Amino acid sequence: SAVISQKPSRDICQRGTSLTIQCQVDSQVTMMFWYRQQPGQSLTLIATANQGSEATYESGFVIDKFPISRPNLTFSTLTVSNMSPEDSSIYLCSVENPTGELFFGEGSRLTVL
């Protein structure tokens, strides 16, 4: 499986600010996935990031709130914009292998005050 590195691992942010999470993969992948895991909840897909095209967002998530970049086949960023306490979550970057198995980075734990 690929090695997936995320930065920051955790952060505490003020309401109204924005934070960019970085995800680096040790091999080239076509798609990268961004998930959110709110406290005590399961994983929810935010968007799929494809290199060279705009990200595809799931219902309930919009580009203005969660802009995503995918400049190359090994890197992606997710920005959480204009944060509120409801955005306090773990944000996870993931990639899949050819059989559809999904592998996750270590996650970025975000607390918004």
Added chain:
Amino acid sequence: QKEVEQNSGPLSVPEGAIASLNCTYSDRVSQSFFWYRQYSGKSPELIMSIYSNGDKEDGRFTAQLNKASQYVSLLIRDSQPSDSATYLCAADTGFQKLVFGTGTRLLVSP
């Protein structure tokens, strides 16, 4: 709406016993199913994947799939305290996306 249902638990078993974790899914299109283990404060880790009806064994873990009943299970034999974690079931939606259940918390007591 595509859903994956799991009992939240906690499921408590003594060390050495078999832990049985269950999951149902709503979308008959789903063909691939996955079990993830998530320790507190950590990201999910893939344990098993299963694509065909029947059983699939890997060490102490056995995944079972019954597509007719839309049912997936994970058996953990000889449970150890280190198996204590939340176990997430996931199913593909047919669009290269996975839907996750809310997870079952397993507690293995020494």
